[in-house]
Amino acid sequence: MSRFFLEPENRSTVRAAERTPLSSTAKMSVNISSPAPAPTRPLRLKRLELDDPQDYTEALKCKRPRLSLPPSSPGLAPCLRPLSHSPGPVGSNHHCVSCIGPYVFLEPTEGTETYRAIHRVTEQEYTCKVFSMRRYQELIAPYARLLPHDNICRIAEVVTGERSVYVFFQRNYGDMHSYVRTCKRLQEEEAVRLFGQMAAAVAHCHEHGVVLRDLKLRKFVFVDKQRTKLVLQNLEDSCLLHGDDDSLTDKHGCPAYVGPEILNSLHSYSGKAADVWSLGVVLYTMLVGRYPFQDVEPAALFSKIRRGAFTVPESLSVQAKSLVCCMLRKAPSERLEASELLFHPWLNCSNNTTPNTHLNPRNCTDQVVPSYTEDTGF
Template identity: 50%
Template sequence: MFAVEMSVCPVLASVPRESRLRALRVAACTSSSKRLETVESDEPPAKCPRLTDSPTDTGFLPSPGSPQPSSPRGTNCHPQGPLCTGNFLLMPIRDRQLVYRALNLLTGAEVQCKVFPLKHYQKKIETYMQLPWHRNITGIVEVIQGDSNAYVFFEKDYGDMHSYVRSCKRLGEEEAARLFRQITGAVSHCHQSSIVLGDLKLRKFVFADKERTQLRLESLEDAHIMKENNDSLSDKHGCPAYVSPEILNTTGAYSGRSADVWSLGVMLYTLLVGRYPFHDSDPSALFSKIRRGQYCIPDHVSPKARCLIRSLLRKEPSERLTAEEILLHPWFEAASNPGCADQDLSSNDQLVPDVPQNSDNIDSFFC
């Protein structure tokens, strides 16, 4: 049996879509390129710790499959079992409240549905409506209004980057470059459209195909729409592993774009290394490391990848590359053409070694 919301009124959302932005050209990186850090001496000599299980009160979000805290009574705006609205059968997704797999009963097509209280849903989808279409950002397919809820339908996905990196431990540079280019392209498109993402992390990027070659930014509900291109934010919400030093250090406003770029640096490091650049089971110690910019890069990471990581994970926000500038970094071309990689590395150094079987469990540290 499944629940049926009464008096459901279908309304198609006319989501304006503009033509794609012209692809950014990948240019060669020279020693004078803007804020590209290539000096090796700024890397702390301390050994990089492996991720370990954290206490439940450390502020880290649980890994996929971990028990989720129950919502306060009265906050759920819909039944937890299957339900039917319009032409769609909605089936709950485990560990994802207010999100359903949606099957079109007329066409058999599968999409994803997010349920919002009717009085709040327009604010929730405002960012989607403003943002021009981009191939690496999920778009709204349809909106159906019920008596008390709004059902917003999105394109289907095939798993998220969070789970993928957990299963792979870390990625080779060629694959990491291909996926990170798509991630950065989505963020750059948002920034150019006066949107700051805020709580940016791997989990928010999902695969658009079964082959796991095409990524999309899945969630814009936490994004901020800038006014008159002013990206100043004071919001402190976010995953501890991705938070930037200025958010921890300042009591006032900070640059939302620069904070997003820091999060991109954390994501790139995690793709290539298989663990977060900043980690400690004690939250205060973790935040202290982030404030100091204390991290290390393993030897297997190529010089150009090191250069890019250091150009993003810089304590001073103004010294970081912009999202648009990241796309011009030579690492993307070098990683896509291993034969043209840095000459000071041997062929063995180009291989990413397997994670030792006795390495600490990293599951609970991925947001």
């Protein structure tokens, strides 16, 4: 992957463009130039069109943008330090600009704080996350902790406003949860190539003291149109370890992916082992087309997870069954570590050459992965 960081056209000041928010059908080639306002006229900002009417608040009385220095960022890599310019007044929880620096915002992608954005010079598309000024350094700390890795998303640029920080990532072409739902299940040849990238990303995080906690299919997204290259995204809710002790006490995660020790433990549990359990759920779902533990009632679902009993279809290869069972062991100490997964025979078969190889069409079954409404956290 090429590694680059974008620089804005003008570091000294950023004008908040007086434009109507673009729709999702906007073309990639955009022209956002507009005449500079008269010195005596106040600038106005127009609000992005959000999906949920409840997200709207009364219009803010926007004043002329003023330059403000960003908070100091000791210890952060240069690409993670925010640029020192302000886009104008922005609410702490609601995004209300349609343009910032060289970027034009399109429609929100997830909720109200993640947007598609286009760089007006290069016309490349990005994903932008809007964080509060107060918490952004805490939220992007996992990105600063990790060394670059091909299967972990990277921050392209950070732009700071008066109350919010805009963090830009490379665009993606859909997530693994949606992909598995569309395909029903994956053939093992393809699953080997994709899961190998997932395991490598998690192993890299664990090696550098980052426990993911809320690990699931949706956290892996494709960065190519052919859907052969995956990266791990959304590290904001990860936990940074200090030293070798990975003991955690909080019960954070998605019900379908949570390990039995989290449900049973009254004290601490191994965060890394819990991530490996979640990876086992990920692989099982990719190969079978459904979760290993599922029920419409949360209490019944948690009861099944506590027992740790699940069935593996006979159609899977012996090596695939072995890897699934090595991760979905009820006792955390008996599970393979993330780095050990990479040496399993199923991931080192002769067909596992490169993740960019085009694959043969897959056979689909009538098994389905639950919709996003069923894939929620605690």
